[in-house]
Amino acid sequence: MVTQLPLDGVPLVKSGPTGVTIRPVRDADVEALRQIERSAAQAFRLIEAFSWLAVGEVQSAEVHHALLAAGTNWVAVDDGDHPLGFLSAEISGRDLHICEISVDHLHQGFGIGRKLIAYAIDSATRQGLEAVTLTTFRTIPWNCPFYERLGFRMLEEEALSPRLRDLLDLEDAHGLRRDTRCAMRLDITTP
Numbered sequence: 001m002v003t004q005l006p007l008d009g010v011p012l013v014k015s016g017p018t019g020v021t022i023r024p025v026r027d028a029d030v031e032a033l034r035q036i037e038r039s040a041a042q043a044f045r046l047i048e049a050f051s052w053l054a055v056g057e058v059q060s061a062e063v064h065h066a067l068l069a070a071g072t073n074w075v076a077v078d079d080g081d082h083p084l085g086f087l088s089a090e091i092s093g094r095d096l097h098i099c100e101i102s103v104d105h106l107h108q109g110f111g112i113g114r115k116l117i118a119y120a121i122d123s124a125t126r127q128g129l130e131a132v133t134l135t136t137f138r139t140i141p142w143n144c145p146f147y148e149r150l151g152f153r154m155l156e157e158e159a160l161s162p163r164l165r166d167l168l169d170l171e172d173a174h175g176l177r178r179d180t181r182c183a184m185r186l187d188i189t190t191p
């Protein structure tokens with residue numbers, strides 16, 4: 001719950017959605033998820049240097065379908081089963097790699113992103129994987145600093161696996177400048 005500035009002496013209280021749960025993505029969800037990614041990207045308008053991302057390409061329907069078939073595409077829904085956010089990942093070697101995470105702009109800041117990442121980490125743990133990885137922007141507050149608070153660490157150049165180095169290079173070739181990006185890793189520790 002977020003309390004905003006009082007208006008006419010009456011505090012405005014913005015409540016998050018109720019009964020948020022995570023479930024596997026279904027084929028019928030895919031177009032809603034592509035719409036959520038477009039909505040989520042509106043957050044980048046807050047930072048002038050990155051505002052161009054607000055109108056960027058979103059993950060294709062084909063990739064969504066492939067990842068849901070692989071069992072690594074998850075959606076956060078409200079108590080009416082309406083999609084609010086999603087996390088798409090793929091298994092690469094011994095890692096679960098997060099390809100995309102987006103939460104509808106109006107529902108950001110209520111812990112849904114944190115919940116989706118916890119779910120992905122839990123899934124990777126149950127599958128006996130070694131790590132969860134991702135690439136992201138270094139300085140955007142809801143990117144690298146957010147993931148660091150969740151236990152991910154930024155990988156220095158020399159610590160990059162060939163897969164993550166190639167991915168950063170590929171992103172650079174698509175306009176996501178290498179010096180603004182980083183790869184991150186969370187090691188799974190099993191008791």
Ligand SMILES: CC(C)(COP(=O)(O)OP(=O)(O)OC[C@H]1O[C@@H](n2cnc3c(N)ncnc32)[C@H](O)[C@@H]1OP(=O)(O)O)[C@@H](O)C(=O)NCCC(=O)NCCS
Nearest residue numbers: 040043101102103108109110111112113114136141142146
């Ligand atoms: C990243 C994203 C999925 C997080 O989802 P969410 O539901 O908002 O996540 P949460 O509410 O669990 O947490 C958001 C965190 O970002 C922080 N944050 C969000 N907006 C912020 C801002 N403008 N300034 C500073 N911090 C901000 C919050 O403080 C919170 O951190 P905390 O939980 O440690 O306090 C969502 O912000 C999003 O869709 N962003 C646009 C797309 C994007 O950046 N995707 C990730 C690409 S790697």
